[in-house]
Amino acid sequence: MTYDQQILQVLTEAGECGVSVQAIAKHVYNMNCTFFVQLDFEEIRTYVQQYLLRNSKSQQSLIESTGRRGYYRLNTEGSADARQLLLQFRDGKEEEREDEKPQQDLSLDLFA
Numbered sequence: 529m530t531y532d533q534q535i536l537q538v539l540t541e542a543g544e545c546g547v548s549v550q551a552i553a554k555h556v557y558n559m560n561c562t563f564f565v566q567l568d569f570e571e572i573r574t575y576v577q578q579y580l581l582r583n584s585k586s587q588q589s590l591i592e593s594t595g596r597r598g599y600y601r602l603n604t605e606g607s608a609d610a611r612q613l614l615l616q617f618r619d620g621k622e623e624e625r626e627d628e629k630p631q632q633d634l635s636l637d638l639f640a
Contacts, residue, residue: 531572534559535579539591539602546594546601549577 538547538555553573561567580600584591592603 531556531560531575532579535576536590536602539600542601544601544604546596546599549573549580549598549600552576552580552600 534556535552538552550573553569553576556576557567557569557572560572580591583589584593584600584603589603591600593599594601
């Protein structure tokens, strides 16, 4: 998954309230950091900030500012693509939940 897709996923999960650039950057950073790969947080934050600014310029854009400085959300009113993204991410989560089976308790009873 690319940074762009991860940013859109975070914005989808945030909903109508929106989320700050800093919080989006932390989520993207945590999605990509592993024990063996350490990324520079400032580079990711700069990328996220530039991506959000670039994609929130027009009226028909996928992303819009919430009115608070540094907070963004998906533009569900002006963009059919944003509404489609909401549906895709929600459908993907439901499929994941259906696949999960409740785990059985296989521990031994010490007092039996």
